[in-house]
Amino acid sequence: MILPIANILTQDDVTLMVERLGAGRFQPGATTAGWHAKLVKDNEQLRGDDPAHADLRALVEGAVRRHPVAAMATRPKAFGPILFARASGGQHYGSHVDDALMGGLRTDVSFTLFLADPASYEGGELVMETAAGDVGFKLPAGAGLFYPSTTLHRVTPVTAGQRLVAAGWIRSFVRDAAERELLFDLDTARQAIFNRDGKNTEFDLLSKCLSNLIRKWAED
Ligand SMILES: O=C(O)CCC(=O)C(=O)O
Ligand SMILES: [Fe+2]
Numbered sequence: 001m002i003l004p005i006a007n008i009l010t011q012d013d014v015t016l017m018v019e020r021l022g023a024g025r026f027q028p029g030a031t032t033a034g035w036h037a038k039l040v041k042d043n044e045q046l047r048g049d050d051p052a053h054a055d056l057r058a059l060v061e062g063a064v065r066r067h068p069v070a071a072m073a074t075r076p077k078a079f080g081p082i083l084f085a086r087a088s089g090g091q092h093y094g095s096h097v098d099d100a101l102m103g104g105l106r107t108d109v110s111f112t113l114f115l116a117d118p119a120s121y122e123g124g125e126l127v128m129e130t131a132a133g134d135v136g137f138k139l140p141a142g143a144g145l146f147y148p149s150t151t152l153h154r155v156t157p158v159t160a161g162q163r164l165v166a167a168g169w170i171r172s173f174v175r176d177a178a179e180r181e182l183l184f185d186l187d188t189a190r191q192a193i194f195n196r197d198g199k200n201t202e203f204d205l206l207s208k209c210l211s212n213l214i215r216k217w218a219e220d
Helices: 011-022 052-066 068-074 177-197 201-217
Strands: 003-005 026-028 044-046 076-087 092-096 109-114 126-130 133-137 144-148 152-155 158-160 163-172
Touching: 003 068, 011 052, 011 076, 011 163, 044 052, 052 068, 052 076, 052 109, 052 163, 068 109, 068 144, 068 177, 177 201
Parallel strands: none
Antiparallel strands: 003 144, 026 044, 044 076, 076 163, 092 152, 109 144, 109 163, 126 133, 126 152
């Protein structure tokens, strides 16, 4: 499931992050890419040893974990690296698939949180290359795109202004994207029934199915 979600970050979070990133020290993005992604990665990212990095990382991880829809879609066990990337002057990131393992963790879900107002830059779409064709996303500041790490994707050249994002990886309790989607749908339907009719027999049965499917599929 490729899922855009609004307001992962509050406007205050976005303002704080943009301010801290504005004062940060950046390095060429290719330094942290895998050997084949390096060939097509042309952007800059906040250095891992920048004093802002740990605070911003905690802010992003906390926001994704707390967001009810993002948490339900990704079922995070742990977060891998979180990169803070900027691109301007034609910079782009060509087609690639993310590494399966990062920092000793399997990557199940990739995400980008958009930090710049989409009207402030041209290009810079995050394009998902699906069997049904290319689908481009350029989301409002604070919104996030969550997608299976199995997906080929690219970022189109930024031809004016500056694109600013946080990109991260999640090790999910549920490895398989189709299983995560099934749990997401079941949980969504269960909550809709609860909101409409309260805790009735149908809600209890759906809760039982959800809980027992998680027991079947979750890897700790
Ligand atoms: O900049 C983005 O939106 C995606 C970044 C990306 O694909 C990556 O760092 O692997
Ligand atoms: Fe990527």
